[in-house]
Amino acid sequence: MSQAWMVASGKGGVGKSTVTAALAAALARRQLPTVAVDTDMGLRSLDMLLGLQDRIVYDVVDVINKDCKLKYALVQYTLSPALSLLPASQLGNWEDISADRLARVVHKLKKRFSYVLMDAPAGLERGLSTLTALTDFSLLVVTPDDVSIRDAERVIALLDGQHKPKPMLVVNRVVAQLVESGDMYSPQVVADTLDVPLLGYVPEDMAVLRALARHHTVLDENGPARDALLRISRRFVGEYVPMPPLKRKRRFFFFTRG
Ligand SMILES: Nc1ncnc2c1ncn2[C@@H]1O[C@H](COP(=O)(O)OP(=O)(O)OP(=O)(O)O)[C@@H](O)[C@H]1O
Ligand SMILES: [Mg+2]
Structure with a gap:
């Protein structure tokens, strides 16, 4: 049975697209037919x-306007034929999109792919409510701060x-040191506050920025974010993968005279 997932957050810039791209690439590595749908009209990034690009x-x-067939809009991922991208429009906006027609596109995608991952736009506007109606399940990406948590509550209410x-939760940009010092919520505290199951957490990692600069997913950059996202992808398909304890970065002290 194929599944349509919405990756949403409410608050912008918390890592929805980063998580969608990595998760989609991880599913494709397992030969699971997957399509990543960018729904961030005007601001595409996937x-x-x-x-x-x-x-x-x-x-x-x-595709919605029937200017081309679905198969011509799908772009196959270079690293795996199991993954395709349906890009967002750089010009269109959600006000011009017919919910019924989009529903037909998603229906077609579900016939062709096991996983349809729809990267939602930020905010709670029409785009999000349209996608909510089309989705079977959702993934909520949240950063461990009050603003992101409050916005996520609105998505849960929607x-x-x-x-x-209920959505599954990914807590992104976790800094173990700040959690330890009490200056950041732990992933489990975020999950308990939102009362949703925790699928995993992703540490703050410079490798994510490196991946962005190099135009590939985090899976192609060694680092703790990559490892975390691979664990998340395994849990996503139902494997039991224990949640590792938060690890502080090792610190090196250099003593200088002066
Ligand atoms: N774990 C992480 N560590 C470091 N940087 C990260 C991490 N996750 C995301 N980022 C960075 O945060 C920025 C925003 O990420 P991304 O574009 O995935 O968020 P988004 O929720 O999709 O944003 P938007 O709401 O604008 O669509 C990017 O520069 C990305 O590289
Ligand atoms: Mg995005």
Whole structure:
């Protein structure tokens, strides 16, 4: 049975696209037919995160408007034929998108792929409520701060209002040292506050920025974020993978005379 997932957050810039791209690439590594759908109209980013920015001809709005067939808008991931991208439109916006037509596109995608991962736009506007109606399950990406948690509560309320299942939670940009000193919520505290199951957490990691600069996913950069996202992808498909304890970075002290 194929599944449509929405990756949402409420607050912008918390790592939805980073998580979507890495999760999609991880599922494809397991040969699971997956499509990543960028729904951030006007602000697309998944193409860059997957290194496919030079290969886009058509986008999701062209498909919705029947300017092209779905198969011509799908861009195959260079590193795995199991993953395709359906890019967002750089010009269109959610106000022009017919919910019924998008539903038909998602229905077609579900026939073709086991996992349809829809990277939602930030905010609680029309785009999010349209996607909420189309999704079977959702992944909530939250950073461990009050603003992100409060915005995530609004997304949970939206899902609840549409009788959708509780989302799974990914807490991103966790800094073990700050959690230890009491200056940042632990991932479990965030999950308990939101009352949703914790799928995993991703540490703050410079490798994520390196991956962004190099136009590939975090899976192609060694580091704790990559390891965490691989664990998350395994839990996502139902494997039992224990949550490792938060690790502080080792510190080196240099004593200088002076
Ligand atoms: N674990 C992390 N460690 C370090 N930087 C990160 C981490 N996760 C995300 N980032 C950085 O945070 C920024 C925002 O990430 P991303 O674009 O994935 O967020 P988003 O939620 O999709 O944003 P938007 O709401 O604008 O769509 C990017 O520069 C990304 O590289
Ligand atoms: Mg994004």
